[in-house]
Amino acid sequence: MAKSDDAHDHEGPDAAQEQEGQASEETVTNVHAWREVDAPSRALIHDLKTAIGRITDQIATQVQMEVPAYSGPAEGKRRWLILMASRAALGQLVARLDGGPPSSRKVDDLYAKMGYGEATDGNELSLILSTLERAVVLIWDEVRALAVAHDTSAAVLSYLSDLLQEELRHLQDQVRTGYREAQRVAAAATVRSRTLEALLSRDQTALPGLAGKAGWPIPHNVVIVTATHTGETGPLGREYLCGKGDPLIIATAAKALPDLVRRLEADQAIGRAAISWPVRPVDAAEAHKWAQRALDLARRGVLPKDKILKCAEHRTQLWLHSEPILRRQLCQELLPPLLAETPNSREILSETLLVWLETRDSAPAIAARLDVHPQTVRYRWKRINELFGEALHDPEVTVQLTMLLKASVPMWKAGDQSDFERFHAEDDE
Amino acid sequence: MNRLPLIGTLASASAAGVAAIVWSLTGAETGHVVAIGLATFFASSALPLLAAETVPGLAGVRRVRGEGIHLAADALPIAARLDTVVLDKDGTVTTGALRVISVDPLDPRDDQNLRWFAGALTHAADDRIGRAVARLATRGKLTNVEVIAGQGVRGSVDRHPVRVGEPQWVGVGAAAGIGHCVGVEVDGRPFGSITVGDAIRAKAHEEVELLRSLGVEPILASTDSDANTRHVGAEVGISRVLGFADPAMMAAEVTQLRGQGRAVGYVGAAHPCGPGETADLAIGTPDTSARVRMDDLDVARLPVLIKTARKALAQRRALIPTAAAGAAVLAVVAGVGLLSVPIAIAATIVWTLVISAVAVS
Numbered sequence: 001m002a003k004s005d006d007a008h009d010h011e012g013p014d015a016a017q018e019q020e021g022q023a024s025e026e027t028v029t030n031v032h033a034w035r036e037v038d039a040p041s042r043a044l045i046h047d048l049k050t051a052i053g054r055i056t057d058q059i060a061t062q063v064q065m066e067v068p069a070y071s072g073p074a075e076g077k078r079r080w081l082i083l084m085a086s087r088a089a090l091g092q093l094v095a096r097l098d099g100g101p102p103s104s105r106k107v108d109d110l111y112a113k114m115g116y117g118e119a120t121d122g123n124e125l126s127l128i129l130s131t132l133e134r135a136v137v138l139i140w141d142e143v144r145a146l147a148v149a150h151d152t153s154a155a156v157l158s159y160l161s162d163l164l165q166e167e168l169r170h171l172q173d174q175v176r177t178g179y180r181e182a183q184r185v186a187a188a189a190t191v192r193s194r195t196l197e198a199l200l201s202r203d204q205t206a207l208p209g210l211a212g213k214a215g216w217p218i219p220h221n222v223v224i225v226t227a228t229h230t231g232e233t234g235p236l237g238r239e240y241l242c243g244k245g246d247p248l249i250i251a252t253a254a255k256a257l258p259d260l261v262r263r264l265e266a267d268q269a270i271g272r273a274a275i276s277w278p279v280r281p282v283d284a285a286e287a288h289k290w291a292q293r294a295l296d297l298a299r300r301g302v303l304p305k306d307k308i309l310k311c312a313e314h315r316t317q318l319w320l321h322s323e324p325i326l327r328r329q330l331c332q333e334l335l336p337p338l339l340a341e342t343p344n345s346r347e348i349l350s351e352t353l354l355v356w357l358e359t360r361d362s363a364p365a366i367a368a369r370l371d372v373h374p375q376t377v378r379y380r381w382k383r384i385n386e387l388f389g390e391a392l393h394d395p396e397v398t399v400q401l402t403m404l405l406k407a408s409v410p411m412w413k414a415g416d417q418s419d420f421e422r423f424h425a426e427d428d429e
Numbered sequence: 430m431n432r433l434p435l436i437g438t439l440a441s442a443s444a445a446g447v448a449a450i451v452w453s454l455t456g457a458e459t460g461h462v463v464a465i466g467l468a469t470f471f472a473s474s475a476l477p478l479l480a481a482e483t484v485p486g487l488a489g490v491r492r493v494r495g496e497g498i499h500l501a502a503d504a505l506p507i508a509a510r511l512d513t514v515v516l517d518k519d520g521t522v523t524t525g526a527l528r529v530i531s532v533d534p535l536d537p538r539d540d541q542n543l544r545w546f547a548g549a550l551t552h553a554a555d556d557r558i559g560r561a562v563a564r565l566a567t568r569g570k571l572t573n574v575e576v577i578a579g580q581g582v583r584g585s586v587d588r589h590p591v592r593v594g595e596p597q598w599v600g601v602g603a604a605a606g607i608g609h610c611v612g613v614e615v616d617g618r619p620f621g622s623i624t625v626g627d628a629i630r631a632k633a634h635e636e637v638e639l640l641r642s643l644g645v646e647p648i649l650a651s652t653d654s655d656a657n658t659r660h661v662g663a664e665v666g667i668s669r670v671l672g673f674a675d676p677a678m679m680a681a682e683v684t685q686l687r688g689q690g691r692a693v694g695y696v697g698a699a700h701p702c703g704p705g706e707t708a709d710l711a712i713g714t715p716d717t718s719a720r721v722r723m724d725d726l727d728v729a730r731l732p733v734l735i736k737t738a739r740k741a742l743a744q745r746r747a748l749i750p751t752a753a754a755g756a757a758v759l760a761v762v763a764g765v766g767l768l769s770v771p772i773a774i775a776a777t778i779v780w781t782l783v784i785s786a787v788a789v790s
Contacts, residue, residue, distance in 0.1 A: 345616055348588055372587035373569050375545035379589075379615075382538065 040160060044150040045097050048143065052094065055142050056086035059135045067131055069123060085114060086135060093139075093167055097160075103170065111171045115178025119186070125179045129172050136168045192216065196241040199251055199284045200224070207281070216241055219253030221280065224287040226250075226295055227264065227273035236263065247295060249288065254278035265308060272298060272305070277312040287311075290318050297321055301414025320407035327407050331419050332426065334397070334404055337387035339423035346420070347412055349387070352380040354405040357398055433482050433749075437475020441760070445470035448764035465766050468773040473760030476781040481748035484788035489741030496733045497724035504720045507710045509738035510692045511645055514712075515671075515683055515704055517697025518651035518658055520726035522633040522665040527561035527625040530608050534621035535601075543621045547613045550574070550591045554582040558609055561625040562593065581611065591615050596622060607660045627657065632729060633665040639732040643739075647728075650674045650682065650697075650704075665728075676703035683707045696726055744788055752784045 060082040064071045072078035088107045096102060118128050140161065147157050195210040199222070211218050215238060226247045227233075236242060239256050243249035252260055257275070264273045274294035276287035290311045297303040302321070303314050311318060320327070331339075338346050338353075355366050363381065367374040384392070391397045408419065449466035453459075486502035493500070500508070519525045534543040548566025551559040553574040559582065574584030581594010592614040596603035601612030601619045608626035612619070630636075640647050648669045651658040655672030662670040671682060679695070683704045686693045695708035698717075705711035705719060712734075713719030714726060723730050759780065763773045 342617065344588065344590070371570070373545065373549070373567070375541060375566070376569070376587040376589065379539075379542040379545070382542070383616075 040097055040147070040152060040156050041150055044146060044152060045094060047146050047150070048097070049094050051142060051146065052087060052090045055090060055139060056083050058142075059086045059138050062138060063131055063135065066134065067127070069127060070131065081114075085110060089135075089167065089171060090139065093164065096163065096167075107171075108174045111174035112178035112181075115175035115180075116182040117178075118175070119179045119182030125176065128175055128179075132168060132172055132175070136164055140164055188214070192241055193243060196243050196249060196251055199241065199281060200249070200288050202285055204282060214241070218281055219255070221254040221278035222251055222284050222287070223254050223257050223260075223278050224249065224251050224276045224284055224291050225260065225264070225273055226288065226291040228271035228295065229269045230271055231269045233267055233269045236260075247292070251284065261308060270307070272307055272309065274298070274309040274311060277310075293318050293321060300411065300416060302410040316406065317410070320403060327404065328419065328422070330400060330404050331408055332423060334400060335408075335419075336423065339420055341387075343412075343417070343420060345383075347409075349380055349384055350405055350409050350412065352377060353384050353388075353401070354409055356381070356384075357402040357405065434475045434479050437478045437756075441470050441473040441475060441756075444473045444760045444764065448760075451764075452766070461766075464770055465764065468763040468766075468768045468770045469760055471770065471777055472763035472768055472773040473756050474777045475756075476777055477752035477756055477784045478749065480781050480784045481752040481788065482745060484785045485741040485744035485748065488744075488789045489737045493734055493737050496730060498721060498730055498734050499715065499723070500721040500734075504710065505738040505741050507692070507738075508694070508721065508734050509742045511694045511710060511735060513646045513648065513686055513691045514640065514694040514696055514731060515648045515650055515679060515686075515708070516667075516728060517679075517695075517726070518627065518649055518653060518661055520698070520714075521696050521728045522637065522649065522667070523627040523629050523661060525726070526628050527557050527609070528628040529561055529565060529623055530626040531606075531624040532565075532621070533623070535619060536621075539620060542615070543613055543623070545569075546586050546589065546591045546615045546620070547593045547611075547623055549586045550582060550584055550593050553584060554593070558611060558625050559593075562611065562623055565623075589616055593623075607657050627653075627661050629661060629664050630727060630729070636729040636732060637666045640728070640735075643732060643735050645731070645735060648682070648686075650679050676700035679704035680707045694731075696728070696731065748784055748788055752780070755780050755784075 060079050063082055064079060070078055070082065088104075088110055092100075092104050092107045095104070114128065115125070118125065143160055143164065144157065147160060152160075191210060192214040195207065195214040195216055198204055198207040198210050208218065226249055228247050233248065236250070239252060240260065241251040250260065257278075261275070264270050272295060274291040276291045279287045294303060294309045294311050294314060297314070297317060298305055298309055303309060303317060335350075338350055341349060352366065352370060355361075355369055359366065359369070361369070363377040364374045367377045370377065412419070445466045448469040449462050452462045452465050457465075483502070486505050489505050490500060490502050516522060532540060532544055534540050544565040546566075546569075547562050548564070549569030550571065551562040552568040553571055554560075554563070554576055569586040572585045572588070574582065576582045577594070577598075579595075580598045581592060583590070583592040583594075585591065592599050593611055596610055596612040599612030599614045599619065601614070601622050603610040603612070603622065606624070608624040610622050610624045612622050614620055637647050646669070647667050648671065649658060649662045649665075649667040650671040651661075652675055653672065655670075658670045658672035662668065671679065674682070679697075680703050683693050683695055684707045687707070687709065692710075693708045694710040694712055695704040696712040697704070699705050699711070699713050699719060705713065705717075710721060711717075711719040712721040712723060712726075712731075715722045715724065721734065723734075756777075759768070759773070759776050762768055768776065
């Protein structure tokens with residue numbers, strides 16, 4: 001989904017191809033007219049066809065040796081690309097000599113995509129254009145040698161040279177088209193990315209302008225999603241604003257949420273996604289913070305490790321964990337009797353105390369909630385009274401204890417021992 | 430081998446011969462002489478004697494079977510003359526099980542907690558002490574349970590680590606006195622101790638008195654400590670006790686008693702070369718090869734056995750002369766020619782049935 005805009009716009013080179021096609025058609029007609037006057041022999045065409053493999057090998061070797069940006073191993077992907085491009089171009093040339101069509105949609109697409117790729121790789125356009133010229137020089141050397149060997153006339157030689165130059169210009173046009181399309185897509189993605197940044201910032205003065213440019217109507221209520229991912233995520237429509245990076249950030253109108261949830265659930269690349277509840281766009285930064293916190297709490301085992309986390313279902317935990325330092329200090333001040341217990345005892349007693357604080361139920365009722373025997377609860381209650389004494393009758397302390405345990409017990413259960421270790425470290429000091 | 434039927438048959442034949450000779454001397458016809466001889470033979474048959482000899486024993490065996498005591502008829506005379514019984518403590522005057530006799534928490538407020546945690550955990554221990562302690566509580570949610578041979582059991586009850594076992598293993602001081610003491614630890618802290626002792630049968634004292642009234646002296650023996658054995662003996666009214674007694678010691682005691690001319694029965698578990706081997710009568714449970722096997726070793730079954738055996742013996746002693754006298758009367762009546770052969774046979778059968786009916790009643 002991070003590449004959604006790119007992917008969406010990837011059809012660009014093909015569409016642009018249509019426009020370029022008309023321009024090259026005129027020149028092709030002239031060459032055809034000339035061909036009727038004097039044409040290369042069948043033997044020359046045959047020899048040129050059989051030499052394609054050798055010539056493309058030479059081109060690949062030469063280009064990789066002379067252009068550092070395209071260097072790479074002999075069996076590498078880059079060499080394979082150069083070979084493929086050279087073979088396609090030479091094949092097209094031979095096909096034209098053999099009476100074939102003046103251009104091939106397939107070859108044109110290939111060169112447009114090469115231009116697109118150069119732009120996304122961050123290379124200058126001139127690099128690939130000059131490399132094409134260099135390759136054409138190599139091809140011409142080979143063609144000329146073959147023509148001489150076949151005792152070809154000067155007129156045919158001139159025809160071949162013009163044809164080759166014409167082919168070069170045509171392919172360079174395709175590369176330019178792809179390159180420009182990639183630049184356009186990148187610019188659009190930048191605008192959408194800046195729109196998302198503006199939405200998530202405290203100062204949203206630039207938001208309306210950017211949203212307009214991005215073609216993203218600012219919704220009445222917005223939902224912010226943060227998601228961890230393990231690779232390329234699936235494409236999303238233009239109604240979603242997507243950031244890049246990990247975790248991924250997505251903003252969308254509240255009404256588009258059900259569809260987004262379905263997509264996230266189905267997307268194998270999504271690890272876990274936290275979804276804020278709908279907020280006004282002005283509160284999007286807060287919604288982003290909640291979603292981030294939900295992801296963090298799920299990672300730490302405080303929240304369930306579900307693939308889709310709805311922040312609305314975990315508001316209390318999100319709130320209680322908004323001040324981690326405060327929780328930590330309160331823990332060291334209020335819970336030393338519990339922290340001095342063994343981890344097992346601490347966990348058991350704290351969860352019992354929390355249930356009692358929340359429900360004030362009888363021992364059998366608490367036992368039913370904790371799935372233990374009522375006598376076990378009575379024993380724990382006796383221990384809790386031994387540990388906290390009269391403090392349990394102070395309303396202020398019980399409120400603090402309730403919040404503190406509600407925040408801390410899930411952490412402890414998830415294996416977070418930091419409170420315990422801190423207590424013992426301070427004790428040792 | 431019982432020679433009574435043979436003697437009876439010889440006597441019948443003699444009586445028939447005498448009757449036939451006397452009638453032939455009177456000049457009676459041969460056919461009449463033969464008929465009187467046959468009638469006399471059948472009238473003086475040994476059948477009633479045989480019934481008097483065997484039916485009381487068989488009736489006694491059948492009677493005690495209804496009381497959960499299984500034996501062959503030939504064991505009845507031995508049971509009848511027993512004058513001493515050596516009782517293995519476990520299962521005879523006690524139920525064989527143990528019961529909690531004392532719960533001693535270190536903090537008195539932990540009494541119920543001690544009962545709960547120890548009781549819940551010991552549901553996992555398959556021994557007599559464990560079974561006794563387990564009755565203190567229902568089975569809890571147990572995890573990581575481990576029974577350590579000779580020490581006790583440890584595990585978690587509702588996630589609280591608990592140990593129940595030998596006081597020194599748990600680190601709890603043992604309570605002095607009778608019974609077996611186990612220590613209890615919860616959450617790594619000593620919690621207290623529980624003492625279990627023998628569960629004495631409700632009517633053991635009465636049954637022991639009944640035995641004594643039958644002239645049978647009970648002796649209580651046990652592998653348990655002398656103090657525990659004496660305590661149980663005192664509870665059930667047995668003053669002669671033998672504590673710390675292994676099977677060999679019990680066997681030696683039985684041999685010594687027999688040497689003093691006593692008829693000794695042993696009631697208890699079977700042991701190779703144990704007291705069951707040296708006693709006059711071994712009384713055990715159905716899974717043993719003892720001559721008398723009882724559904725359980727409850728001391729209350731012994732008076733029933735002994736009384737029934739003695740009654741069967743007394744019946745037999747009384748019925749044999751009666752059966753013989755009746756047969757003699759019938760022989761005389763047949764000998765004087767008052768009974769035909771069929772009537773003599775019928776009379777003998779009727780007399781046999783009468784003797785059997787008296788024995789069964």
